Amino acid sequence: MFRKTLRRSLQKGLKKTRNAVILGLSAAALICTPVFAQVRTPESSGSVTYSNGNAVIDASNASQGYVMVKYTGGTSRIKVRITKGTDYTYDLNASGNYEVFPLTEGSGTYTVKVFQQVQGTSYAQVMSQTINVNLADELSPFLYPNQFCNFRADSAVVSTAASITAGVSDPLSKVQAIYNYAVDNISYDYQKAATVQSGYLPVPDSTLASKTGICFDYAAVMTSMLRSQDIPTKLVIGYTGGAYHAWVSVYVTGQGWVDNIIYFDGVNWRYMDPTFASSGKGNAAITSYITNPANYQAKFTY
Structure with missing residues (x-):
């Protein structure tokens, strides 16, 4: 009788232990499961459009911080210029497909112009449209x-x-994890930097695949990753010393925009410039340079 009772007790204990282990493993699996934040997808919904036979500007979602433009007039080289306080000039494909352009200077009146190449560096304006923008959220463009x-x-x-960022809920920790990934997994491509042509556009997925890139590639990868995790991020282009350069800034709830930052040491943020941090791992001189705000002058924000 005693043995039978003992056996039943052991069986119950083993069953409880097994269930606890299963629950523990399930919880661990949930913690480590990657979380795909809701990726915002630009839409040319057609509710507010402007066209003249050469180009179409879709401003249906200007309140979300972007316009979409496509050229329908032929196969020439095309440029788009968006102006509020600063002139932002972009290349536009001539294939008749929409491209997305941000409205990064807040609410107000923007002018969108489309230019067609005449010859060499000469362009003729083929369309101009004024758009009044009232952002629903000042962070949306980013x-x-x-x-x-x-x-x-x-x-x-x-x-x-x-x-x-699986298992990470704190935005600051996500920023640090993504920053560390960019620094540790992408090497600076000096040959590409020496031969890159004007008008170059980064392709973040290609940079991940090749594990190499120039400053623009680093910034584009990190910006894309952070935005996909619902963290407002600015891709900034400007000058560091006498060189044209790209870096990133992030928005942290309760703290605001953290500009030109590299890492959070528990008390203060430092420059988040993944290019120099990667190429100068452990170099005290480079660390000193990238933590000095005077060395960075922003020109454009995307």
């Missing part, structure tokens, strides 16, 4: 993909960002 940080829900940068 959450959507655009021509300079181009990603979709099925992009490799999105799945990679979800994987490396």
Whole structure:
């Protein structure tokens, strides 16, 4: 009788232990499962459009911080200029497909112009449209993909960002994880930097695949990853010393925009310039340079 009772007790204990282990493993699996934030997808919904036979401007979602433009007039080289306080000039494909351009200077009146190449560096204006923009959220322009940080829900940068931030809920920790990934996994491509042509556009997924890139590639990868995790991020282009350069800034709830930052040491943020940090791992002189705000002058924000 005693043995039978003991056996039953042991069986019950083993069953409880097994169930606890299963629950523990299930919880661990849930914790480590990559979280795919809702990736914002630009739409040319057609509710507010302007056209003249040469180009179409879709401003249906200007309140979300972007316009979409396509050229329908032929196969010439095309440029788009968007102006509020600063002139932002972009190349536009001539294939008749929409491209996304951000409205990064807040609410107000923007002018969108489309130019067609006449010869060499000479261009003729083929369309001009004034658009009154009232942003629903001042952070929206820095959450959507655009021509300079181009990603979709099925992009490799999105799945990679979800994987490396799996189990992480704190935005600051996500920023640090993504920053560390960019620094540790992408090497600076000096040959590409020496031969890159004007008008170059980064392709974040290609940079991940090759594990090499120039400053523009680093910034585009990191911006795409952070935005895909619902962290407002600015891709900034300007000058560091006498060189044209690209870096990133992020928005942290309760703290605001953290500009030109590299890492959070528990008390203060430092420069988040993944290019120099990667090429100068452990170099005290480079660390000193990139933590000095005087060495960075922003020119454009995307």
